[in-house]
Amino acid sequence: MIDIENILFTKVATALRAEFSTIFVxxxxxxxxxxxxRVFFYELSNQIAERHMSSRDINDEQFVDLLYEAQIYSNKTxxxxxxxxxxxAIINEVMQEHGFRRIFNQPLENLNNATIARRVLxxxxxxxxxxxIYRR
Numbered sequence: 001m002i003d004i005e006n007i008l009f010t011k012v013a014t015a016l017r018a019e020f021s022t023i024f025v026x027x028x029x030x031x032x033x034x035x036x037x038r039v040f041f042y043e044l045s046n047q048i049a050e051r052h053m054s055s056r057d058i059n060d061e062q063f064v065d066l067l068y069e070a071q072i073y074s075n076k077t078x079x080x081x082x083x084x085x086x087x088x089a090i091i092n093e094v095m096q097e098h099g100f101r102r103i104f105n106q107p108l109e110n111l112n113n114a115t116i117a118r119r120v121l122x123x124x125x126x127x128x129x130x131x132x133i134y135r136r
Contacts (some may be wrong), residue, residue, distance in 0.1 A: 001046070001064075002061060002127050003046070003048075004066075004127055004131060004133075005027070005042070006027075007010070007131075008043075008068065008094075008098065009011040009095050011098070012039075012041050012090075012094050013025040013041070014096075015090050015091075015093070015094050016090055016091070017080050018035060019090055022037075023037050023038070023039065023087070023135070024036070025041065026039070026040050026041075027040075027041060028036075028040065028042065029042075030113075036074055036075040036076075036116075037072070037074045037075075037084075037087060038072075038073045039071070039087060039091070040071040041068070041070045042066040042068070043067070044068075044069045044099060044122070045066065045067035046065075046066055047064060047065050048061055049064055049126050053102075059123045061118055061129065063126055063127065063129070064126065065124070065125075065136075066124065066127055067122060067124055068120075068122065068123045068124075068125075070088070070091050070120070071118065071120050072084045072120070072121075073116055074111045074116065074117045077119075080116070080117035081113045081117050083117070084117050084118070084119040088105060088119055089090065091121065092105075092123075094127065095116055098125075099133030099134060099135055100123035100125040100133060101125065101135050102121060102123050103121075103123065103124050105119070106119065106120060106121075108120050118121050
C-alpha cells in the first residue's frame with residue numbers, strides 16, 4: 001500500500017510549529033483537553049487509482065487517489081477567525097508544494113462551543129509508488 005501520511009504530517013506539523021510555538025498538531029482527532037490553537041491533520045481516504053491500472057498489473061498498486069483533511073480550532077478572545085485562516089494558509093502552502101489540490105475550505109459552526117472558531121480544509125492528489133504526487 002502506498003502510504004505517505006507520516007511524511008505529509010511531519011511537514012505540516014513542522015511548518016506550523018515554526019510559526020505558532022504553542023500549537024497542538026495531531027494526526028488523530030483527540031479529546032477536548034488538547035490545547036489551542038489545535039490542528040488535526042490526517043488522511044481521510046487512500047484508494048487504488050483505477051484509471052491508472054492495467055489488466056497486466058491488477059495486483060500491483062502503482063497509483064492511489066488520496067484525500068487529506070485538516071480541522072483547525074482557535075479559542076482566542078479576539079482574532080480567532082484570523083488565526084484559523086493563518087493556520088490554514090500554512091497548511092495549504094505545504095500541501096500545494098507537494099502537488100495536492102485544495103477542494104474544500106470553509107469555516108464550520110462549532111456546535112459544541114460557539115466561542116471556538118473551527119475551519120475545515122480538504123485536499124486531493126494522486127500518489128505514485130515512487131512517492132510522486134500528481135494533481136490529476
